[in-house]
Amino acid sequence: MPSPKAKNNANRSGGGSPGLSGSTNGNGRYEFMSLNRTPPATLFQRQGSDPTAAARLRASESPTRRRGSGSSTSSNTGMPEEDCMRLNPSFIGIALSSLLAIDLWLSKRLGVCACEDSSWGSIRPLMKLIEISGHGIPWLVGTAYCLYKADSAAGQEIMFNLFMALILDLILVGIVKAVVRRRRPSHNRMDMFATFSVDRYSFPSGHATRSAMCARFLLAHLVLAVPLRVLVFLWSGLVGLSRVLLGRHNMTDVLFGFLMGYCQYNLVEMLWVSSLGMQGLLGLIQG
Numbered sequence: 001m002p003s004p005k006a007k008n009n010a011n012r013s014g015g016g017s018p019g020l021s022g023s024t025n026g027n028g029r030y031e032f033m034s035l036n037r038t039p040p041a042t043l044f045q046r047q048g049s050d051p052t053a054a055a056r057l058r059a060s061e062s063p064t065r066r067r068g069s070g071s072s073t074s075s076n077t078g079m080p081e082e083d084c085m086r087l088n089p090s091f092i093g094i095a096l097s098s099l100l101a102i103d104l105w106l107s108k109r110l111g112v113c114a115c116e117d118s119s120w121g122s123i124r125p126l127m128k129l130i131e132i133s134g135h136g137i138p139w140l141v142g143t144a145y146c147l148y149k150a151d152s153a154a155g156q157e158i159m160f161n162l163f164m165a166l167i168l169d170l171i172l173v174g175i176v177k178a179v180v181r182r183r184r185p186s187h188n189r190m191d192m193f194a195t196f197s198v199d200r201y202s203f204p205s206g207h208a209t210r211s212a213m214c215a216r217f218l219l220a221h222l223v224l225a226v227p228l229r230v231l232v233f234l235w236s237g238l239v240g241l242s243r244v245l246l247g248r249h250n251m252t253d254v255l256f257g258f259l260m261g262y263c264q265y266n267l268v269e270m271l272w273v274s275s276l277g278m279q280g281l282l283g284l285i286q287g
C-alpha cells in the first residue's frame with residue numbers, strides 16, 4: 001500500500017495540470033522545465049491514461065502552433081509578442097519604478113517634521129516660517145508694493161517683470177499639477193494657508209519652482225554683496241528642503257520643481273517687458 005506521500009507525488013506527476021512547469025522523474029524527484037520547451041515524450045506517455053489531459057498538454061506544446069502561424073512571435077522565446085511585452089517590462093520602466101520606490105521611501109524617512117510628534121517635530125515652526133517665506137502671497141504682495149514704491153523706470157521694470165514671473169509660475173505649476181495629479185505624501189498634514197484646489201497635488205513643488213526662479217531673478221537683476229548672494233542661494237535650497245522635512249512633498253517633486261523654476265527664469269527673460277512695453281500695457285489697461 002503506497003504511503004500518503006508517495007500517493008501525493010503520483011497525483012502531482014500524473015493528474016496535474018499540463019500548464020505546470022514541473023514533473024517527477026523516475027527517481028521520484030521533482031524536475032522543473034521551461035514553459036517554452038516541449039515537454040518530454042515520457043510525460044505524454046504518463047498522461048496516456050487520461051486522454052483529455054494528454055490532448056490539453058499537446059495543445060499547449062507550442063504556443064506558436066496553438067495560436068496559428070498568422071500570429072507574430074518573438075524570435076527568442078517563441079512566445080507571442082504581446083506576452084513578451086508583459087513578461088519583459090522595459091528597462092526604462094523598471095528604472096522609473098525603482099526610482100519612484102526609492103523616492104517614496106527616502107521622502108518618508110526625511111519627513112521628520114511632518115507633525116509635532118515626529119522625531120524633529122520641535123523645529124516644525126521654523127520649517128513653517130521658511131515655508132511662508134516661499135509662499136506665493138508674500139511674494140506677490142511684496143513685489144506689488146515695491147512696484148508701487150519704485151521711483152525709477154529701471155526699478156519699476158524689474159518689479160513689473162518679477163510680478164509677471166510670479167503669475168506665470170502659478171499658472172505653469174497649476175497646469176502641471178492638474179495634469180500629473182500626484183498625491184501629496186500620506187504623512188503630510190494639509191495645514192498650509194491659502195492654497196488653490198490643485199495644491200492638493202504635489203508634483204511639482206510650487207515653493208521649489210518659485211524659490212529657484214526668484215533666486216535666479218534676484219541674483220541677475222539686483223546688485224548684491226557676495227554674502228547676500230550666498231544667502232539668496234541658501235534660502236532657495238532651504239525652501240526646497242523644508243518641503244520634504246515637513247512631509248509636504250516627495251524628493252522628486254522638489255528636484256523637478258527646482259529644475260522647472262530654473263527653466264522658467266529663461267522664459268521670463270525671453271518674455272521680458274521693457275519700460276516702454278510696460279507703459280503701453282498700462283495704457284491699454286487704462287483704456
Ligand SMILES: CC(C)=CCC/C(C)=C/CC/C(C)=C/COP(=O)(O)O
Binds near residue numbers: 202205208
Ligand atoms: C493673487 C493670488 C491669486 C494669489 C494666490 C497665491 C497662492 C494662493 C499661491 C499658492 C501657494 C501654494 C500654497 C503653493 C503650494 O506649494 P507647494 O510647494 O506645496 O506645491
